[in-house]
Amino acid sequence: MKTSVQQINNLTIGFQSQKGQQISILKNINTTINKGETVGIVGESGSGKSTLALAMMGYVKHGLFTISGECMFHSNNLLEMNNKELENIRGRKIAMIPQNAGQSLTPNLKIGYQIDEALKLHTDLKKTDRDNKISELLNKVRLPSPETMAQRYPHELSGGQQQRVAVAMALAGSPELLLLDEPTTGLDVTTQAHVLELLNLIAKDTGTSMVYVSHDLGAIAQVSDRVIVMYSGEIVLDGPVRSILKNPIHPYTFGLLKSIPKLTLPGLPNSMSGSQPQPGSIKEGCSFYDRCEFADKNCKINSPELEYINDLNTHVRCFRHKELINQNELNSQTVKSIENKILKNEILDLSNVSISYAKQKFIEQLINKIEDKNPTVKDIDININKGETLALVGESGSGKSTILKSIAGLLKTKDGIIKFEKDKELSSDLRKRDPKFLRAIQLIFQNPDESLNPNHTVEEIVAQPLKLYFGLKGHELKEKIINVLDKVRLGEFYITRYPRQLSGGEKQRVAVARAFAAKPDIILCDEVTSALDVSVQAAVLNLLQELKEDFGTTYIFVSHDLAVVRAISDRVAVLYQGRLCEIGPSKNVYKFPSHPYTEVLLGAVLEPDPDIKPKLVAEDIVEEKPPENGCSFQGRCPRILGDICKNEVPPWQTTENGNSIRCHIKIDDLKNQQTLN
Amino acid sequence: MKNKKEKQKNTFQKILEVIKTMASKPSGLIGLTILIFHVILAITSPLYVPYDYKAIDPSLMLNPPSSEFWFGTDSLGRDVFTRTILGGRTALTVTFFGSLIALLWGGSLGIFCGLVGGKIDDVVMRIIDAFLSIPWILAMLLIVSLLGTTTLVLIPALGFFYGKGIVRVARAATHDVIAKDFIVSARARGHSNISIIWNEILPNVRDAIMVEGAMRWSWMLLGFSSLSFLGFGVSPPTPDWGLMISNARGLMSFAYWAVLAPIVGLSSLIIGINLTADAFAKALGIDRSTKAPV
Numbered sequence: 011m012k013t014s015v016q017q018i019n020n021l022t023i024g025f026q027s028q029k030g031q032q033i034s035i036l037k038n039i040n041t042t043i044n045k046g047e048t049v050g051i052v053g054e055s056g057s058g059k060s061t062l063a064l065a066m067m068g069y070v071k072h073g074l075f076t077i078s079g080e081c082m083f084h085s086n087n088l089l090e091m092n093n094k095e096l097e098n099i100r101g102r103k104i105a106m107i108p109q110n111a112g113q114s115l116t117p118n119l120k121i122g123y124q125i126d127e128a129l130k131l132h133t134d135l136k137k138t139d140r141d142n143k144i145s146e147l148l149n150k151v152r153l154p155s156p157e158t159m160a161q162r163y164p165h166e167l168s169g170g171q172q173q174r175v176a177v178a179m180a181l182a183g184s185p186e187l188l189l190l191d192e193p194t195t196g197l198d199v200t201t202q203a204h205v206l207e208l209l210n211l212i213a214k215d216t217g218t219s220m221v222y223v224s225h226d227l228g229a230i231a232q233v234s235d236r237v238i239v240m241y242s243g244e245i246v247l248d249g250p251v252r253s254i255l256k257n258p259i260h261p262y263t264f265g266l267l268k269s270i271p272k273l274t275l276p277g278l279p280n281s282m283s284g285s286q287p288q289p290g291s292i293k294e295g296c297s298f299y300d301r302c303e304f305a306d307k308n309c310k311i312n313s314p315e316l317e318y319i320n321d322l323n324t325h326v327r328c329f330r331h332k333e334l335i336n337q338n339e340l341n342s343q344t345v346k347s348i349e350n351k352i353l354k355n356e357i358l359d360l361s362n363v364s365i366s367y368a369k370q371k372f373i374e375q376l377i378n379k380i381e382d383k384n385p386t387v388k389d390i391d392i393n394i395n396k397g398e399t400l401a402l403v404g405e406s407g408s409g410k411s412t413i414l415k416s417i418a419g420l421l422k423t424k425d426g427i428i429k430f431e432k433d434k435e436l437s438s439d440l441r442k443r444d445p446k447f448l449r450a451i452q453l454i455f456q457n458p459d460e461s462l463n464p465n466h467t468v469e470e471i472v473a474q475p476l477k478l479y480f481g482l483k484g485h486e487l488k489e490k491i492i493n494v495l496d497k498v499r500l501g502e503f504y505i506t507r508y509p510r511q512l513s514g515g516e517k518q519r520v521a522v523a524r525a526f527a528a529k530p531d532i533i534l535c536d537e538v539t540s541a542l543d544v545s546v547q548a549a550v551l552n553l554l555q556e557l558k559e560d561f562g563t564t565y566i567f568v569s570h571d572l573a574v575v576r577a578i579s580d581r582v583a584v585l586y587q588g589r590l591c592e593i594g595p596s597k598n599v600y601k602f603p604s605h606p607y608t609e610v611l612l613g614a615v616l617e618p619d620p621d622i623k624p625k626l627v628a629e630d631i632v633e634e635k636p637p638e639n640g641c642s643f644q645g646r647c648p649r650i651l652g653d654i655c656k657n658e659v660p661p662w663q664t665t666e667n668g669n670s671i672r673c674h675i676k677i678d679d680l681k682n683q684q685t686l687n
Numbered sequence: 688m689k690n691k692k693e694k695q696k697n698t699f700q701k702i703l704e705v706i707k708t709m710a711s712k713p714s715g716l717i718g719l720t721i722l723i724f725h726v727i728l729a730i731t732s733p734l735y736v737p738y739d740y741k742a743i744d745p746s747l748m749l750n751p752p753s754s755e756f757w758f759g760t761d762s763l764g765r766d767v768f769t770r771t772i773l774g775g776r777t778a779l780t781v782t783f784f785g786s787l788i789a790l791l792w793g794g795s796l797g798i799f800c801g802l803v804g805g806k807i808d809d810v811v812m813r814i815i816d817a818f819l820s821i822p823w824i825l826a827m828l829l830i831v832s833l834l835g836t837t838t839l840v841l842i843p844a845l846g847f848f849y850g851k852g853i854v855r856v857a858r859a860a861t862h863d864v865i866a867k868d869f870i871v872s873a874r875a876r877g878h879s880n881i882s883i884i885w886n887e888i889l890p891n892v893r894d895a896i897m898v899e900g901a902m903r904w905s906w907m908l909l910g911f912s913s914l915s916f917l918g919f920g921v922s923p924p925t926p927d928w929g930l931m932i933s934n935a936r937g938l939m940s941f942a943y944w945a946v947l948a949p950i951v952g953l954s955s956l957i958i959g960i961n962l963t964a965d966a967f968a969k970a971l972g973i974d975r976s977t978k979a980p981v
C-alpha cells in the first residue's frame with residue numbers, strides 16, 4: 011500500500027466574473043501524490059497547471075477562490091489553514107521552486123548566506139550545524155567545491171548553477187513534497203538536461219515527492235513516474251508515464267504528442283487545429299470537442315467523467331478512449347518532409363563577418379572602425395541561396411540573434427561584407443541602406459507580446475509595411491490587409507482586435523502577416539516558435555512552410571531547438587561563442603561524424619519518450635567570453651586534444667556526408683569515436 | 688475616409704469607457720463631480736452673480752453671513768459669495784493652459800531623451816535636475832517681477848516649471864518601450880524617427896504622461912494660489928481665492944467667513960482634481976508614484 015503525501019478531492023477553484031457569475035478555472039480535480047513519486051503535470055498555457063501547483067501548497071492567487079473541494083496534506087486541509095499554520099508547512103514540509111528561480115536569487119548576497127537564510131527560516135538548526143548543512147546541500151545539488159561556491163555571488167554562476175542553488179534552497183527544510191513550476195524553461199538544452207538529471211538523483215537520494223509542472227513533454231518524460239494531462243482546467247488523463255506518452259488514450263494527448271517535432275522522425279509534424287476555450291465558455295459537452303478528431307454527437311451534449319481503466323492503471327476523461335487503445339498511429343505519425351525549391355542564385359552572402367559589442371572609442375568613431383581582438387561574433391562565412399531555409403543553432407549567447415541583427419542592419423559589423431543577390435553590398439548602417447533592401451529583408455521575433463505594439467489594432471500593424479513600402483491607402487490598403495491576413499488564416503473580423511485580445515498563436519500569425527506584407531525576399535526568424543505551446547508551434551511552422559512554398563521566400567531560422575530545426579531547415583549552421591563549428595545539409599549535420607559541440611547538443615535533446623535518455627557528454631558550464639586563441643569550444647570540449655586546440659584555430663574539414671566541420675580531430679578519428687557510443 | 692471616422696468613434700468610445708470606469712468607484716465619482724461642478728461654475732458664474740465683485744461699500748464692511756450676503760462681506764464691503772464663485776476662474780484657466788504647456792514640452796523632451804539615450808540624455812537630465820533643485824517659487828517671483836503678472840507671463844512660466852516632473856515620467860515610460868521588439872521591428876523596416884515616435888512610442892507613453900499632467904495640474908493650482916497669496920498672481924480687484932485668503936487672513940479671528948469660503952473653494956478644487964487624477968490613473972491601469980500635494 012502506497013502512502014500518500016497529498017490528496018486532492020473535488021477541488022474547484024475559480025473567480026467571480028464582472029457579471030457576477032462564478033467561473034471555474036480548475037474543475038473538480040481529484041488526484042493523489044504518493045510518497046517518493048514524481049508527478050508531471052502538462053498542458054497548454056492557461057490549462058490551470060500553475061493554479062493546481064499553487065493550491066498544492068495552500069495558495070490561491072489573488073482574485074481566485076476555492077469554490078469547493080479540499081487539498082489534504084496528510085490529514086490537514088491546506089486550503090482551510092490560517093497563515094500561521096501554513097508558515098509551518100511552506101518551506102519546511104512543502105517547498106516550491108518557481109519559474110526562473112535561479113535568476114531571482116538576490117544579486118548582492120553570497121550564495122552561502124542565502125542558503126543560510128533559508129535554513130534559519132525553515133529549520134531549527136544552530137549556526138555550526140547550519141554551516142555543515144550548507145555544504146551538504148551544495149553537495150547534494152552537485153555543485154563543485156561547496157566551500158568556495160558558498161562565497162560566490164549569483165552572477166558568478168552560470169544559469170544552470172543558479173538553478174541548482176535554487177534547488178538547494180528548496181531542499182533546506184528537507185521537504186516531503188517539492189513543487190517545481192517550469193524549472194527548466196528558458197534554460198539551454200544542455201543545461202536543462204543536466205538539471206533534470208539532478209532532479210532524478212535527488213528524488214532517488216532523498217525520497218522526496220515531486221510535482222513537476224511543465225509544458226514540455228520532453229522534460230516531463232525524463233523525470234516523471236506519473237503524468238497528469240490537463241486541458242481547460244480539467245484532468246483529462248492521469249497515469250504512469252509510459253502508458254501516457256507511448257499509448258495515450260485521450261485524443262488531446264494524442265494530438266499533442268503528434269505535434270511535437272522529433273529527431274527520430276524528421277519532418278514537419280501535423281498541427282492540432284484551434285485553441286483552448288476561454289474559461290467559462292463551455293456550457294455543455296466535452297471541453298475538447300471543438301478540436302477533437304474523434305468527436306461525435308454525444309460529445310457535443312454530454313461531458314465525459316474521469317474514468318479509471320484498470321488494465322492501464324490510468325484515469326481518462328473521454329467517451330471514446332477504447333478506440334484509442336492500441337491505436338499505434340503514434341508510431342506511424344505522419345510528418346511532412348520538406349522539399350524546398352532552392353534556386354542556384356545566391357541571395358545573401360556573408361563573408362568574414364565579425365561583430366563587436368565593444369564601445370567605440372572617440373578616435374575609432376572618427377575613422378569608423380572598432381578595435382576588438384576578440385569580438386562577440388567572428389569570421390562568419392555563409393552563402394544562402396534563393397528559396398533555402400538556413401538554420402542557425404547554438405546555446406543562448408552563441409551570437410545567433412547578433413548575426414540576424416547585423417543582416418537586418420540593426421547592428422554594425424566590425425569587419426566583413428554582407429552582399430545581397432551576389433553583387434549588391436548591404437550597408438551596415440540602417441540609415442544608409444537602400445529602402446528596397448530594407449523591404450527585402452524582414453524580421454519575425456520570438457515573443458509576439460513584445461513585437462506587436464499593444465496599442466495598435468491588427469489592421470494598423472499589418473498596414474505599416476503596406477503604407478511604408480507600397481504607399482497603399484484607403485480601400486486598396488484595406489483590401490490588401492484582409493488579403494494578407496487571409497494568407498495567415500486569420501479572418502477579416504480580426505482587423506479591429508488588439509494584440510491582447512488574441513491568443514499566442516494568433517499573435518504570432520499577425521507578426522508573420524506583417525513580415526509577408528512587405529513581400530520580402532528573405533525573412534529572418536528569431537526563435538519564432540520558442541514562446542508558443544507545442545500544438546501552436548506545429549501550426550506556425552506549417553504556416554511558415556506553406557507561405558515559403560507559395561512565395562519562394564528564403565528563411566534564416568534561428569532556434570535552440572534541434573528537433574524544430576531538423577524539421578524545417580535545408581541547411582544548418584552550428585555556432586559556439588559566435589564562431590561557426592559546423593555547417594551542412596540538415597540531414598547530414600544530424601548524423602555522425604559531427605563536430606564535438608554538435609555531438610553535445612544532439613546528446614542533450616529531450617525526446618518525449620521516457621526510454622530515450624539524453625547523453626550528457628560535456629559539463630554545463632557557461633563561458634563569459636570566447637577564447638582569444640584556438641578553438642572556440644576548447645573550454646568545454648569533451649574530446650579536446652591538448653595544446654593544439656588552445657593555440658591554433660582548427661581547420662575546416664569536409665565529411666563524406668558533405669558537411670563541413672571545424673575541428674583538429676581528423677574526420678576518420680571522429681567517426682570512430684562517435685560511433686562507439 | 689471611413690477609416691478615419693471609425694477611428695474617431697473608437698477613440699470616443701475609449702474615452703467614454705475610461706470615464707465610466709472612473710465613475711464606478713466612489714472616490715472617482717466624487718472627484719469627477721467636484722471637478723465638473725467647478726468647471727461649470729467657472730464658466731457660468733458671471734451669468735448669475737448677485738452683486739458687482741468690485742463694488743466697494745465701506746458701510747457694509749465685514750458683515751457676517753446673512754440672507755442678503757450669503758457668505759458675508761469682506762473688509763472693503765464686497766460680497767464674499769460673489770467673489771468666491773468668480774474666484775476660481777482665473778486660477779482654473781491659467782493652470783489648465785499651464786498644464787497643457789507643461790505636458791507639451793515635458794512630454795516631448797522626455798520622449799526625446801528616452802529615445803536618444805546616451806550622452807545627450809545624460810546632459811539634459813543633469814540640467815533638469817539642476818533646475819529642480821532651485822526653489823521654483825523664487826524663480827517664479829523673479830520672472831513675474833521682471834515681466835509682470837499678466838496671464839501671458841504666468842501661463843508659460845508655470846507651464847515651464849511644472850513640466851520638469853513630466854520630463855522624468857515621459858523619459859522613463861519611453862525607456863520601457865524603446866527596448867521592445869516592436870520598436871526594433873519598426874526601425875528595421877526603415878521608418879523615420881518621427882514616424883516611430885508618433886506611431887509606436889506615443890500611444891504607449893500617452894497614458895502615463897496624461898496622468899502625470901493631471902497630477903501636475905493640482906500642484907500648479909496650489910502653486911498659482913500661493914503666488915496670488917504672495918501678491919504675485921492675480922492683481923486686484925480681480926477675485927481670486929489665493930488673493931482673498933491673503934487679504935482676509937489677518938481678520939480670521941473675528942471675520943472667519945471672509946477666509947473660509949475661498950479656502951473651501953480652493954481645497955475642494957484641488958481635492959477634486961486629485962481624486963480625478965487618481966481614478967484616471969487607475970482606470971488606465973497606471974501605477975502612480977507621484978504623491979498628491981495635499
Ligand SMILES: Nc1ncnc2c1ncn2[C@@H]1O[C@H](COP(=O)(O)OP(=O)(O)O)[C@@H](O)[C@H]1O
Pocket residue numbers: 367386404405406407408409410411412413634
Ligand atoms: N547589447 C549588447 N551589449 C553587449 N553584449 C551583448 C549585447 N547583446 C548581446 N550581447 C552578447 O553577445 C553575445 C551573443 O548574444 P546573442 O546574439 O543574443 O546570442 P543568441 O541569440 O545566440 O542567444 C552574448 O555573449 C551576449 O551577452
Ligand code: SF4
Pocket residue numbers: 260261262296297298299302303304305306309314327328329330331
Ligand atoms: S469525449 Fe469526445 S470530444 Fe471529448 S475527447 Fe473524447 S472523443 Fe473527443
Ligand code: SF4
Pocket residue numbers: 605606607641642643644647648649650651655660672673674675
Ligand atoms: S578543435 Fe579541439 S577543442 Fe575544438 S572541437 Fe575539436 S577537439 Fe574540441
Ligand SMILES: [Mg+2]
Pocket residue numbers: 410411536537
Ligand atoms: Mg537570441
